Structure formats: C-alpha cells, structure tokens
Amino acid sequence: MNISASQEQKFRALLGGIDADRRTLRMKEYIQHGSTSTYDHCIAVARMSYRIRCRLSVPMRDRELVRGAVLHDYFLYDWHSYRGPLHGYHHAETALQNAVRDFEDLTPCEKDIIRSHMWPLNLFCVPHCREALVVCLADKLVSAGETLRRRSRIHRTAGDAV
C-alpha cells in the first residue's frame, strides 16, 4: 500500500514530534518481533494506519489516529522475558496505564485506540471509534509482516548452514 510524498509529509506533521519525544523513545529499548524494536513497530503501525485512513472517504480525527497508534504498545517491558499474566491479553491495559501516566493530554479516542488494539483477542475490549478500528487492523498487518520477515530470515540462515 503506497503513500504519496504529500501524504508522508502530512503524516510527519500529524506526528507533531511525538516520535522524537523522550518518553516515546523509551520503546527503543524493547524488542517487539525479531529485530524490530517496539518503537519501530509503533511508528510502522502509525504510518500503516494513516495509509489505510487515506483510502477511506470518511471523516477521521487524523492527529488522534496517529498519536494513538504511536502509543498503542507503550507497555515498556521486554515481553520475551515477561513472567506476568499472558502478555497478549494484558499488555494493552498496561500500555494504556503507562500512557495515561506519562501523557496527561490523551483524548478519549487515543485511549480507546490503545485499550482496544488487541481486539478480537481481547474480546470485550471492542473498538468504539473508527480510528481504533483502523489501528486494530494496521497493527495486525504490520505484525504479520514483521513475523513473516523474521521467519524468512530464519529459513535463509538455516539454508545457509546446510
């Protein structure tokens, strides 16, 4: 799914510097899938959300869409060595608690995006706004791509070793 140069420019403007915020940058310390940091994953989901949004001819809160997407996995721990309750089910709530603590100006839409991004795995955390639905879809597309790239890298490495 391509994005034009002007859309990319608009996307950068919508980020409004949140991608360079020292709180957001903390996500660089954690790995999401393969060699992709949680930070890179979240920026990729924000860009994918905006790409999907550009294909839809319905009104949307673009700034909240992008900001919510950037913070959707703001859980701030290494889930590979996580010993708590099932990460898949609980990290959205942890991300929301962290985001509310660290970003005092979160809107209801941004909170909804973070809280519901694991739907339908979190069956009862249904997205309540269209921005949350878009991020929910974008997260699955980006995560699938990151996982597939990692698997093909592993297969290539295994092939090289034979």
Ligand SMILES: [Fe+2]
């Ligand atoms: Fe997530």
Ligand SMILES: [Fe+2]
């Ligand atoms: Fe995610």
